[in-house]
Amino acid sequence: MSILVTGGAGYIGSHTVVELLNAGREVVIIDNFSNSKPEVLERIKQITGKDFKFYEIDYLNRKELEKVFEENEIEAVMNFAGYKAVGESVQNPLKYYNNNVSGAIGLLETMNKYNVKKFIFSSSATVYGEPEKIPITEDCKTGGTTNPYGTTKLFIEQILQDLYKSDETWDIAILRYFNPVGAHESGLIGEEPQGIPSNLMPYVVRVASGDLEQLSVFGNDYDTPDGTGVRDYIHVVDLAQGHIKALEKLEKEKTGIYTYNLGTGVGYSVLDMVKAFEEVTGKKVKYKIVERRPGDIAICYSNPQKAKIELGWQAIKTLKDMCKASWGYMQK
Ligand code: UFG
Numbered sequence: 001m002s003i004l005v006t007g008g009a010g011y012i013g014s015h016t017v018v019e020l021l022n023a024g025r026e027v028v029i030i031d032n033f034s035n036s037k038p039e040v041l042e043r044i045k046q047i048t049g050k051d052f053k054f055y056e057i058d059y060l061n062r063k064e065l066e067k068v069f070e071e072n073e074i075e076a077v078m079n080f081a082g083y084k085a086v087g088e089s090v091q092n093p094l095k096y097y098n099n100n101v102s103g104a105i106g107l108l109e110t111m112n113k114y115n116v117k118k119f120i121f122s123s124s125a126t127v128y129g130e131p132e133k134i135p136i137t138e139d140c141k142t143g144g145t146t147n148p149y150g151t152t153k154l155f156i157e158q159i160l161q162d163l164y165k166s167d168e169t170w171d172i173a174i175l176r177y178f179n180p181v182g183a184h185e186s187g188l189i190g191e192e193p194q195g196i197p198s199n200l201m202p203y204v205v206r207v208a209s210g211d212l213e214q215l216s217v218f219g220n221d222y223d224t225p226d227g228t229g230v231r232d233y234i235h236v237v238d239l240a241q242g243h244i245k246a247l248e249k250l251e252k253e254k255t256g257i258y259t260y261n262l263g264t265g266v267g268y269s270v271l272d273m274v275k276a277f278e279e280v281t282g283k284k285v286k287y288k289i290v291e292r293r294p295g296d297i298a299i300c301y302s303n304p305q306k307a308k309i310e311l312g313w314q315a316i317k318t319l320k321d322m323c324k325a326s327w328g329y330m331q332k
Helices: 011-022 039-048 062-071 086-091 093-113 148-166 200-208 236-252 270-281 305-311 319-331
Strands: 002-006 026-030 053-055 074-079 118-124 171-177 179-181 215-218 233-235 256-262 287-290
Touching: 002 011, 011 026, 011 039, 011 236, 026 062, 053 062, 062 093, 074 093, 074 236, 086 093, 086 148, 093 118, 093 148, 118 148, 118 236, 148 171, 148 256, 171 236, 179 200, 179 236, 200 215, 200 270, 200 319, 215 270, 233 236, 233 319, 236 256, 236 305, 256 305, 270 319
Parallel strands: 002 026, 002 074, 026 053, 074 118, 118 171, 171 256, 179 233, 215 287
Antiparallel strands: none
C-alpha cells in the first residue's frame, strides 16, 4: 500500500516524502512542477537512498488522476498541491479557488471512487483570522480570513467536515501549520520562492546573502514586546514528522475527523528572527522599519498540546536550527 503525495516536489511536500521514505513507507508522488523543480525528486532519492513512483500531472486533470489510483494501491492521500502566495491570491482569486478548492474536491471525489478514505490536509493558522486568544487552541473560532488563499483553506476545512458528516467511513486529519521555515539538514532540499520572497525567512536569507539590499520590517507599533509582529516559526522537518504521526493516528483509529495545530507554542518577533539569524550565520541583516502590511495580525502562536497528547508529536528544533538550515540551503 502506498501513500499518495500531491505536490510532493514542493517545499513541505518534499520534506514529508523524505520522512515517509525514512519511515519505510511506499510513496507515489504527483506534481506538475508549477512551483517546484524536477531536481527535487533526485535529491529526495539522494537523501533517503530510496525510490518512489512519480507522475508529472496536474491534480486537476481528473482522467490522469484516476490513472494513478488505477495503477497503484493507495492507502492514504496527503495533499500539498495548493497554491500558497497570499499576495497573488488577492490579485488572482479564481486561480486560487480553482486550484485549491476545485482541486481538493476533485481529489476527494476520486478517492471516494476508489474507496480510499484516509486524507491528510495541509491547512493553516490563517483560518483563525484575528485569533480569539493566544496561544491558539484548535477550538478557537475560525473565519475572518483576510485573503483568498486563507479562505481556500477555510472552505476546504468546511468541505471536509461536511464530507465526514455524510460518510463516517472517512479518516481525516486537518493540520493547521503555523510558519514553516528551515530546510533539510543535508542542504539538498528547501524553500525556493519564485521572484522576490514575501515571507520573512526567505527574505532575510536573501538579504544576508547580498541578493537583496535590506529587509522591510512591516511595522514596529504592534502591541508586542518590541512592537514587531510575533509568529510561531516551525522547522519544516518537525512539521513533516507531524504528518507521519497524523498518518499513524488515522491508521490506528477506526474513523474520525481530527484537527491539529502544528506549531512550537513559542512566538518570536521579526526582530528576534533577525537577531537569531545574525548570531547563527555571522552575517549582518540590514533592515528598516516601514508601514504595517495590510492583513497582518500582531501575534499568532499555537498551543500545540493537542498534537502532543493525541499524536505524540512535538516540535523539537530551535530557532537557531531553523536559521542554520535556511542558510545552509541557500549556501548550497
Ligand atoms: N515580515 C516583515 N517583512 C517581510 C516579510 C514579513 O516584517 O518582508 C513580517 C510580517 O509582518 C509578519 C512576520 O514577518 O509579522 C511573518 O510574515 P510572513 O509573511 O513570513 O508570514 P505570515 O505570518 O504573514 O504568513 C504565514 C504564511 C501564510 C499562512 C500564515 C499562517 O505565509 O501562508 O503564516 O498564519 F497563512
